[in-house]
Amino acid sequence: MPIATNDQIAELETQLTHIKIEHWLNDDLFTPQWWLLLVILVMPWIIWWKYVDRTRLLQITLLGMFTLILSSYLDAMGSELALWQYNKMLVPLWSRLISVDFSIMPVTYMFIFQYFRAWRTFAVASIVMALLYSFLAEPLVAWLGIYQLNSWNHWYSFLIYILLAFSVRLLVEKLLARRISQG
Numbered sequence: 001m002p003i004a005t006n007d008q009i010a011e012l013e014t015q016l017t018h019i020k021i022e023h024w025l026n027d028d029l030f031t032p033q034w035w036l037l038l039v040i041l042v043m044p045w046i047i048w049w050k051y052v053d054r055t056r057l058l059q060i061t062l063l064g065m066f067t068l069i070l071s072s073y074l075d076a077m078g079s080e081l082a083l084w085q086y087n088k089m090l091v092p093l094w095s096r097l098i099s100v101d102f103s104i105m106p107v108t109y110m111f112i113f114q115y116f117r118a119w120r121t122f123a124v125a126s127i128v129m130a131l132l133y134s135f136l137a138e139p140l141v142a143w144l145g146i147y148q149l150n151s152w153n154h155w156y157s158f159l160i161y162i163l164l165a166f167s168v169r170l171l172v173e174k175l176l177a178r179r180i181s182q183g
Contacts, residue, residue: 017093024092033088033146040099041090044107053114059176063113064106066168072101074160083152087145097147108133109165113172122169130161 004012028034052060075096078084086097108129116122134157141147 021092024089028088028092031088033144034090036144037088037090037097037099037146041103044103048107048110052110056114059172060110060114062175063168063172064110066171067106067109067164068102070164070168071105072096072098074164075101078152082150084150085148087148105164109168112165113169123166126162126165129165130158133161134158 076094079086079096089097090099112122112125112129116125134154138147138154138157142149
């Protein structure tokens with residue numbers, strides 16, 4: 001099989017984009033799953049705004065932004081590697097589940113960070129969250145026809161959810177400790 005040129009790859013990507021938009025317009029837009037994804041994108045932020053500890057807003061939102069960035073990156077990488085796919089999407093041009101990456105994940109991690117300040121309780125809450133997301137939420141979203149596993153299993157997700165929680169907390173704590181020590 002000959003290696004494709006950059007121009008050929010660009011042409012194929014353009015064709016794929018048009019196919020994705022057509023599919024989204026005909027099969028995703030305004031379906032019950034689409035409405036669910038829209039609610040999942042907006043509702044957590046409304047709840048978060050009502051209950052966020054405004055005295056710790058900087059560190060909580062910093063943790064949320066790191067979570068959003070990392071979960072989006074991991075999701076895009078997994079989709080690109082065809083480890084999983086999304087059969088219903090809120091917007092047609094991203095291969096990731098923005099309702100989760102941009103809302104559920106950061107808001108959940110921010111609430112865990114806000115309410116479980118000690119590492120021990122934070123770890124327990126993060127493990128419980130990872131169990132719920134990996135073994136209840138992911139299968140439910142798959143059952144609803146939104147998400148499909150290809151070369152992936154829920155145990156991998158479980159470990160990534162925990163590693164993500166610990167990583168973003170460590171990162172925020174290191175950055176804040178450095179900021180405090182500098183001035």
